[in-house]
Amino acid sequence: MARALFDPERGYYTRHIQTVGARGDFSTSATLSPSLGAAIAAWIKAESRIQPRLRHVIEIGAGDGSLMHSVRKALGWWTRRRFTFHIVETSPVLREQQQKRLGSQVHWHTDIESALAQAQGHAFIYHNELLDAFPATLVQWSAAEQRWFEVWVPESLHPHEIDAAHYSVLRHTAFKDGQRCEMHPSIRDWLRNWTPQWKGGAMLSIDYGDEFPQLYHRRPHGTLRAYLLHQRLTGADIYANPGRQDITADINFTDYAAWLREFGATQITCHTLADLLRPHGAPPQLLDAEGAGSAFKCLVHRPQACA
Numbered sequence: 001m002a003r004a005l006f007d008p009e010r011g012y013y014t015r016h017i018q019t020v021g022a023r024g025d026f027s028t029s030a031t032l033s034p035s036l037g038a039a040i041a042a043w044i045k046a047e048s049r050i051q052p053r054l055r056h057v058i059e060i061g062a063g064d065g066s067l068m069h070s071v072r073k074a075l076g077w078w079t080r081r082r083f084t085f086h087i088v089e090t091s092p093v094l095r096e097q098q099q100k101r102l103g104s105q106v107h108w109h110t111d112i113e114s115a116l117a118q119a120q121g122h123a124f125i126y127h128n129e130l131l132d133a134f135p136a137t138l139v140q141w142s143a144a145e146q147r148w149f150e151v152w153v154p155e156s157l158h159p160h161e162i163d164a165a166h167y168s169v170l171r172h173t174a175f176k177d178g179q180r181c182e183m184h185p186s187i188r189d190w191l192r193n194w195t196p197q198w199k200g201g202a203m204l205s206i207d208y209g210d211e212f213p214q215l216y217h218r219r220p221h222g223t224l225r226a227y228l229l230h231q232r233l234t235g236a237d238i239y240a241n242p243g244r245q246d247i248t249a250d251i252n253f254t255d256y257a258a259w260l261r262e263f264g265a266t267q268i269t270c271h272t273l274a275d276l277l278r279p280h281g282a283p284p285q286l287l288d289a290e291g292a293g294s295a296f297k298c299l300v301h302r303p304q305a306c307a
């Protein structure tokens, strides 16, 4: 998955993604409506009442730039002037699109460490549908052997060597035979690398997923899937066009929250996206109980010193 998405020569995000949104392979809540930008701007304003001296805003994984555009617009001229805006983006194709849209209003970085260094460690950070693009490790429960196996490509089962202490899936033994789940050591490694540099501010993490184990309720095949031209692909089709299609998995927020706690951050709130968007004129498909707004979670964390 890491190579299919991020290989420098042939990865989907590095080379082949055209754009995010109606003309791309998938849409996000950010490309569907400016209400997410308005909600994030309101969050930044509320956080800056608590930490009024903060001067940096960082978006990680900015897609076509529409979210940063709507956040800046909704902040308004007066508040916008107080902040320096940064985007952390690994895709050269998307960075070019963002630069066309946002011009000199934003500083670009290829990793969060560089953005945090410019902000002297103090920043309001947000990301939408970033975590679901991180490479996942697929595992399968064997009821006969009462243990988890890692699923390799092409499909075959292998004993895993992952430390169960950090992954709720590996400590769970109550699934039916053959249950598949995803884990994200890639996200834990990423957090472990940059959180020591984060000294002040707050982070809003928005993504699809749920607490474990309800994330896998009625999902015996797990959540791993691919998208090509707005078509959802599962099973063997996930591996059919490496580098040509997006591959994604839901986020296990039980683990995500535990890792941030482990690395010293404090969780302040956890809402659904519908809760976040309701006051900001979101379209019905983002608010209804069965829709995206309920499937997405929004977590706010602060580094320990600011909690």
Ligand SMILES: C[S@@+](CC[C@H](N)C(=O)[O-])C[C@H]1O[C@@H](n2cnc3c(N)ncnc32)[C@H](O)[C@@H]1O
Residues within 6 Å of the ligand: 013, 020, 028, 029, 030, 031, 060, 061, 062, 063, 064, 067, 088, 089, 090, 091, 094, 127, 128, 129, 130, 133, 134
């Ligand atoms: C699914 S898109 C979401 C785009 C945008 N946030 C939105 O809501 O429309 C994922 C974005 O994260 C970027 N990305 C993936 N991994 C990243 C990483 N490790 N650091 C920074 N950006 C990353 C991708 O290039 C892309 O811009």
